[in-house]
Amino acid sequence: MTPSSRLVLHDLAAFPNPARVRIALYEKGIFDQVQCVEVDVMNGEHRGEAFRAMNPDASVPCLVLEDGTALSQCTAIIEYLDAHTAAPSLTGINATERGVISMMNRRAEANLLDAVGAYFHHATAGLGPVLEQHQNRDWGLRQREVAVATLSQFNELLATQDWLAGERFSVADITAFAGMCFIGFTDIEVPETLTHLHAWHARVLARESVKAWQESLGQ
Ligand SMILES: N[C@@H](CCC(=O)N[C@@H](CS)C(=O)NCC(=O)O)C(=O)O
Known part of the structure; x- marks a missing residue:
């Protein structure tokens, strides 16, 4: 994965799991720090070799961090976002x-x-x-x-x-x-x-x- 200066979100905005991460990004006030790349789920792009090399789950969303680390699973992505930007907390403060x-x-x-x-x-x-x-x-x-x-x-x-x-x-x-x-x-x-x-x-x-x-x- 090539490092990028921004977070890159591979998803399809209207789908339920991508919505979770997008709403979390808006809650944290950092949606504009993310570059969104649309995945052609209906034509199976997420099951192709290139996508699976990034995300073996073959699912959206997938968030690629500045250092090239690829995160899938909304719970994991939102935990990362919560640690990335402290307030408001979505995962709890004690x-x-x-x-x-x-x-x-x-x-x-x-x-x-x-x-x-x-x-x-x-x-x-x-x-x-x-x-x-x-x-x-x-x-x-x-x-x-x-x-x-x-x-x-x-x-x-x-x-x-x-x-x-x-x-x-x-x-x-x-x-x-x-x-x-x-x-x-x-x-x-x-x-x-x-x-x-x-x-x-x-x-x-x-x-x-x-x-x-x-x-x-x-x-
Ligand atoms: N547990 C996963 C679920 C991801 C998921 O199932 N995403 C759906 C879109 S809402 C998907 O990629 N579906 C593609 C398929 O079923 O082939 C997460 O939290 O990210």
């Missing part, structure tokens, strides 16, 4: 906060975002027959149930606190928001009765970072 945020981020990732993703990729047409070569419908349908149960679990939690990890917006909220975005690509409905979850979603949508990401998509 031991307890870091532990709770990490736990909630993992729950949001495994039980909502990735569960919706598994449903989308395994039990629907997903990204189409060229890219969806290893579907397992039963697994996809089970993950749909996990996602739906998680919506209710988060709704209960949000009855007593504004944000998923407590009283402060964190990376866990970004991950869960990406899960809600992914739901928009599926037939999963978020019941109106989950009022606390809907109120949280409205709070996330009102954040400047999320508005900036949406504006960048022309929404």
